[in-house]
Amino acid sequence: MLRELAASAEARSLLHQQPPGGRGRERQIMGEFLSDQRGVKCAVGRTFLVGGAQQGLDVVARAVLGVHDRVAVDALTYPGFKMLARSHGIELMPVACAATGPDLDALDAVCDRNRIRAVYTMPTMHNPLSWVMSELHRRRLVDIARRHDLLIIEDASYSFLAEGAPAPLACLAPERTFYITSLSKGLGTGLRFGAIVSPIQFKDRVTSAIRASYWSLPSIVAVMATRWIEDGTLSRVEGDLVEQARRRQLVAAEVFRGMNTVTGPTSMCLWMPLPDGLRMDQVAAALAEQYVAVSKASAYAATPQAPHALRIGLSSVESEGLLREALMTVRKTVESFPI
Numbered sequence: 001m002l003r004e005l006a007a008s009a010e011a012r013s014l015l016h017q018q019p020p021g022g023r024g025r026e027r028q029i030m031g032e033f034l035s036d037q038r039g040v041k042c043a044v045g046r047t048f049l050v051g052g053a054q055q056g057l058d059v060v061a062r063a064v065l066g067v068h069d070r071v072a073v074d075a076l077t078y079p080g081f082k083m084l085a086r087s088h089g090i091e092l093m094p095v096a097c098a099a100t101g102p103d104l105d106a107l108d109a110v111c112d113r114n115r116i117r118a119v120y121t122m123p124t125m126h127n128p129l130s131w132v133m134s135e136l137h138r139r140r141l142v143d144i145a146r147r148h149d150l151l152i153i154e155d156a157s158y159s160f161l162a163e164g165a166p167a168p169l170a171c172l173a174p175e176r177t178f179y180i181t182s183l184s185k186g187l188g189t190g191l192r193f194g195a196i197v198s199p200i201q202f203k204d205r206v207t208s209a210i211r212a213s214y215w216s217l218p219s220i221v222a223v224m225a226t227r228w229i230e231d232g233t234l235s236r237v238e239g240d241l242v243e244q245a246r247r248r249q250l251v252a253a254e255v256f257r258g259m260n261t262v263t264g265p266t267s268m269c270l271w272m273p274l275p276d277g278l279r280m281d282q283v284a285a286a287l288a289e290q291y292v293a294v295s296k297a298s299a300y301a302a303t304p305q306a307p308h309a310l311r312i313g314l315s316s317v318e319s320e321g322l323l324r325e326a327l328m329t330v331r332k333t334v335e336s337f338p339i
Contacts, residue, residue, distance in 0.1 A: 001224050014219040020210040022049030022222050029226040030195050037235070038159065040170045040179050043197045048206055049217045051192040053157045053182035054080050060153055060178045061088050062209035064202060069117040071153075072110055074102050076271075076307075078127050078155060079299045081120055094302035101126075101133040104140050111148040118151035124165045125158035128271050128300050128311040130264035135166035142173045152177040157185060157194075160238045161245055161266045175199055183225055185268075186238040193217070193225040241315075242266050248314040248323060255327040259334070268315040272330075274308045278337050283310065286336075292329050 005011060021027065031044035050056040057080065065071065067089035073081065075094040085092050093110050096103040102121065110116065121141070123133040133141075145152050154169045154177050170179035182194035198206045210216070228234045245266045252263070252270055263270035274280060280296045287294055295311040312330060317323040 001227065004227075005220065005223060010223075014223060016219070018216040018219050018222075020048075020207050020216050022217055023219065026222040026226045029229055031197075033229050033234075034179070034181070034195065034197060038156065038181065039167050040197050042174065043170075043179075046197050046200060046203065048196045048198065048210060049222050050194050050196055050210075051214065051217055051221075052184050052194045053155060053180050054084070055192070055214065056180040056182070056194050056196045057081060057084055057153070057155070059196060059206060059209045059213060060180065060198075061085075061090065062213060063198075063205040064151060064178075065090055065117060070114055072107055072116050072119040072150070073302050074121070074126070074129075075303050076129060076297070076300045077120065077302050078122065081155070082302065092302050097129060100131050101137045102141070104137070104144060107141070108144050108148075111144065111150065116148060116150055118153055119145060120153040120155065121169070122155045122158075123169055124156055125162045125264065125267060127158060128269055128295075129262055130267035130269065130271070132162045132165050132264065138166055138169055138172060142169060145173060145176060150176070154179045156181040158268065160186060161242055161268065162264075163242065163266060170197055175201075178202075183229075183234060186234060186241055187225060187228060191221060191225065193221050241268075245314065248320060251320055251324050252312075252314060252327055255324060255331055259331065269311055269313050272310045272312055272334075274310065274334065278308060278334070280306075280308045280310055282337065283334060286333050287330060290329050290333070292326050292333075294330065 027047050027049060028044060030049060031047035034040040034043040050059060061084055065088060068091060070091045070093050072093045072095050075097050093114060093116060095110055096106045123138055125132060152169050152173060156168060156179060168179060170177040176199060179197040184191055184193060196206060245268050249265055260273050261270045274283060284294055284296050297309040298306040317326055
């Protein structure tokens, strides 16, 4: 792709500064892709290109959230949003997690007791719990958001892994939902490329936030990513990743048979609550000594006390054979501690 771009007529223009949110053509391609492939209807005209989902979250925070604003989040949530909230002076209000999504009765109660500005949610392939919220669950969340006048920040970074998922929240409540996604998970984590789909009334605020933070995405990244959308490369790569995730989940299910885990059939990770009396820092340290890296629940907890659990990634190990060895090491290590 780099050779193709270097030989193209637009090579010189790719070195020029671009408008905030990207050039019109690339924004159009991304908007059509999100509308056709991700179910975000009428995305064209409301799409801004960003350097990955984390930058998208930061832009939305700059655009519509202020110091001391309160945002409802799952009790276990994406660590990047926790760090972002801390840097912006945003207060996170944890909501208990149920088996297939946030406890919406708890969310309603939090909103009754507090002035909540927004809810941050991952309805399609939650990180770290891998849930995909049902349509009924999504509609009730939207009802709560409308009743309490909440903005919705929908993080769809892993949504491409979920087959047959219901419509995104941005389709159910476009007037209040910021849809944030990234193609980096599929195309390569070093290629920072993603998008925000903003409610129409906040477009100017998003543009201003982009100007104030990074001005515009490098053109060469945007052109590479959108050409891969147009020629089918992205769809092929994401399809391959779904099948890889499915195979790796089967390996994990075999290795961890009989153990308590929470995951999904095409998720790239699994959540392992530890047996009573076993501490996550002990297990993580013991695994690190064996060159196996896992994430502790404390990184994901929005509550003062984190459950003793581990997030185990399945995609970063190069081969399925090596993955099996690493997962066996996890099982043996957990079982080696006296309970």
